[in-house]
Amino acid sequence: MGTAMDMLRLVPRGGPAILNVSVTNHCNATCDFCNFAHDKGFVTDRRFMDADRFPEALRVMHEQAQVRFVTFMGGEPLLHKRILEMSRVARDMGVQPTLVTNGWLLPQRLEALAEAGLTTLFISVDSEDAAKHESNRGLKGVVERIRGAARRLSALGVAPVASVAMTRLIGDYAALGRFLRELGFEAVTFSYPRKAALGSSSLVYSEESTLVDMGRDELLRAFDGAEAMRAIIPVQNPRAGMEDMRRRLTGEGERYVCHAGYKYFYLDWNHELWRCEDWSSSMGPVFDFTPEKFVRDGCQACSTDCYRDASLMLHLPVAIGDAFAALREGRPAAAFRAVADGRAWGSLRAVMEQGKRIRSLAGAG
Template sequence: MGSSRSGVIDLLRLVPQGGPAICNVSVTNLCNATCDFCNFAHDKGFVTDRRSLDASRFADSLARLKEQAGVRFVTFMGGEPLLHKNIVEMVQTATDMGVQPTMVTNGWLLPPKADALADAGITTLFISIDAADPLVHEKNRGLKGVCERIREATAKLQARGVTVIASVAMTRLIPNYLALARFVKELGFSAITFSYPRKAALGSNSLVWSEDSELVDMSTAELIAAFDGAESARGIIPVHNPRAGLADMRRRLTGQGERFTCHAGYKYFYMDWNYDLWRCEDWDKPISSVWDFTPEKMLRDACQACTTDCYRDASIMLHFPVAIGDAFAQMRQGRPVAAFRALADKRILGSIGAIAGHGSRLSRLAGTG
């Protein structure tokens, strides 16, 4: 009961500041897979300087992010995060500090570490799936037999109360989204989330792109069909992407323009294996070293430059708490009309709907469910 109450109080304390923030942490640039649409692939030769996060400094970095940026969610990524020898300890560190840990993995190394991750406090875990056919998925990953390892891991994790979500990149490997939804459900996933295809190089040192992959070199018509397919998957399995997010991507593709802007640099950040803190993976220079970060260095300029789903979709959920924070700021300055306008934004309903779709995850952060 005490931890539940403290979690709720912590979240309420962040409301006047626009709510909690999120940080993606790439703990290593190493990967054991050979995905055609990703330049972290170990057979492509892009990773020439192999690096992993110095785990001995992670607690201090997270404490700074929690204090200076209001970070309460951290997503461990790579490369392949399970290749980091101290990954379980870092997950435990986040949990002990009141920051909810999640992870994105290809699943190959997951079965023997599933219980340890659950013990350390993982409540949500994302596993990459590329196709509805296991042979197609395993060929793209270069990991023969990984689907059975994923099936074993999802069973273990679900038994421990961990929500396991299939993380799917929209590519030409998916001709039928309904078949894909049925496949991931059969593998034991409880939901699915879609990553939007990326061909152009990212500005940061992240290599989650491939300029020469035909799998992501998709036409506008193909992309619209993919977003329609992702929406149709909801009839079989819950889709993590907010409806408003998929609608915004269609609006972008058809030239209508998105309704929502990105909060990366303000409520969402990317930290690399060098402890450099970036606005996001698409930005061309870090904000600063995490050790030098202060709230004055936050960035907020209504960016719509890219379609990176983790930032854009999360920004839709963040829109409502940010609006509340804006209203508080206006009231502190004696501007009640401006405060009312902040809360009268028509986009707030879409944001509330997105938040409702992630209610269980938010309640776990608060310690109430």
């Protein structure tokens, strides 16, 4: 498990990095807004990450890219028969694991997931209406499985967080907040609607779904609803991140850049490394990664929440790392400019706002 001292040692190098790992392209759900859905026909060759090679892949990213957090995704990651083993590998290497699941397979795995080092678990919920959620997922009865799992997770020391796609399945954000509380969730995180095709191997989009075909004004109202939910349940998307998305929608332009390719990466089931899920060219096999492949180009091409929100909160450690680099090169003025940038202090406010979340992700309770 990553320690406080380990994190402090990483500060001169821009802080820790995050790795999203899609361990399979197989899914047992039928979500209308996702092309991993097993009934859509996009996945014709079901693949599962080779767990025997995962320790070496993670070791490379731990040593070469300072990865200290890993999120297991899919498809549905609990379909991977060795996912618990992979989580323990991360834990034992000092990389804090988390996992995103639709919840169907959770009831028989809860104790094992807690033992494998997870301190936060993201469970998908699509609507304040249980029937709409189950119809979209094609998993009748999954809401009761989620309800039972969320309550047991808290007792096991694992924070259950609702992962909600911002789609037309949500009719009332306040009602959604109350529903999530009733299910036993401690917090919610929103992913923003994705219609355009992604450039990587990831299929978490749908060009055909009307659920994500939302116009500017509709999206602005959705962001207002999500923001208002903070009065009901903690929302893990930083306020500054949601404000940036509003600026994007209104044409004002975002303040914060994305650090994917430097402090955030996507690894697929073939051990192919990408700077993010939206990028069209890979960084090559993960086993060949070296710091010379870092990418820092101030990207603002997409609105993918996990990369953009995390990048915002990493802005301060990245700025401090840049200041250290400038001082080593004898450029004190550049060092001052790095830490004096207003975005660095906006990043600090976001980190303070999300203090409980960060402690939970880091395994500190």
